[in-house]
Amino acid sequence: MNYWLFKTEPGCFSFDDLKARPGMTEAWDGVRNFQARNFLRDTVKVGDRVLFYHSNIAEPAVVGLAEIVRPGYPDTTALNPNGEHFDPKASVDKPIWYMVDVRYVKPLPKIVTLERIKQNPLLADMPLIKRSRLSIQPVTEDEWQIILAMGGTKIP
DNA sequence: GCCAACGTTGGC
DNA sequence: GCCAACGTTGGC
Numbered sequence: 768m769n770y771w772l773f774k775t776e777p778g779c780f781s782f783d784d785l786k787a788r789p790g791m792t793e794a795w796d797g798v799r800n801f802q803a804r805n806f807l808r809d810t811v812k813v814g815d816r817v818l819f820y821h822s823n824i825a826e827p828a829v830v831g832l833a834e835i836v837r838p839g840y841p842d843t844t845a846l847n848p849n850g851e852h853f854d855p856k857a858s859v860d861k862p863i864w865y866m867v868d869v870r871y872v873k874p875l876p877k878i879v880t881l882e883r884i885k886q887n888p889l890l891a892d893m894p895l896i897k898r899s900r901l902s903i904q905p906v907t908e909d910e911w912q913i914i915l916a917m918g919g920t921k922i923p
Numbered sequence: 924g925c926c927a928a929c930g931t932t933g934g935c
Numbered sequence: 936g937c938c939a940a941c942g943t944t945g946g947c
Contacts, residue, residue, distance in 0.1 A: 776945090800930075823945050881946080900929065900944050925947085932941075 769810065770906040772818040772829070772895060773869070782819045782831045785871045792836045796844045796866040797852040803903035808839040808865040810905075817869060818906060818914060820895075828880040829914055837868035875918030889913055 773795065775781065785793055798804055817833040841862030844852040857863040884890050890913060894904040906914075915921060 774945090802930090825947090827946070898929090899946075902944090927946095928944085930941105930943085932939105934939090935937090 769812060769815040770818070770908060770911040771806075771811065771815060771835075772820050772893075772904040772906050773833070774820045774822045774902045774904075776823045777821045778823075781821065782871075782874065785819070785833065785869070786831075786874075788871070792868040792870045794866050794868050796842045798842070798866065798902060799852065799854070799864060800900075800902060803901060804863075804865055806903045806905070807867050811835055811867050811903075812838055816872075816911065818911070826880055826882075828878040829875065829884075829918065830878045831874040832872040832915075832920075833869045834872050835867055836870045839865040839867055842866040873920070875915070875920055877917070877919040879914050879917045883917060884914070887913065887917070 780793075795807070798807060813835055815835040817835065818829045819831045819833050820829050821827060841859075842852070842864040843862075844850050844866075845854040845857035845862065845864045846859070847853055848855075854863060881895070884893065885896060890896070890910055893906070893910055894901050898904075
C-alpha cells in the first residue's frame with residue numbers, strides 16, 4: 768500500500784468534478800513530467816490511497832481522498848494531435864506518457880491548506896514544500912495519518 | 924499578474 | 936555532455 772499526493776488545478780479538474788461521477792472512475796491523464804510519469808508507470812498500484820490537492824488557487828489545499836483503481840497504462844491523450852496534451856514524440860509502440868484511473872472516496876471534513884502543512888514541522892520533508900512543482904508525489908504513512916488527522920478524519 | 928524555481932530543449 | 940535559453944508551474 769502506497770500513499771500519494773496528486774495535484775490538480777481545480778479550474779481544469781477539481782475534486783467536485785470527480786465526485787460528480789458517482790460510481791465511475793476518472794483517468795488521471797495529461798501528466799507530462801518524467802519523474803511523475805515514472806511514479807504512474809512503475810509504482811502506483813491498485814488500492815493506493817491518494818490525497819487530492821488543489822493547486823494554483825488563492826488557498827491551495829488537500830481537499831479530499833481518492834483511490835487508485837487501475838495502475839499505469841499508456842496515456843492516449845498524447846496521441847491526439849487536436850488535444851492540448853498532444854506529444855508528437857509519443858506513439859502506440861512508445862507511448863512515453865502514462866495515466867492511472869482513480870475513484871472518489873470522500874472529502875476531508877476540514878481541508879488541509881498548504882499554509883497549515885507548512886506550519887507543521889512533521890510535514891517539512893514533504894515534496895510539496897521543497898519540490899512544489901512535482902505533480903505526483905509519494906507520501907509517507909506518517910504524513911498520511913497526520914494530514915488526515917488535520918483534516919478531521921481517519922483512515923477510510 | 925509577477926516572478927522564482929526548475930525541468931526541458933537544443934546548439935555547440 | 937555541458938549549459939544557456941526557454942517554457943511552465945504554482946505560490947503569493
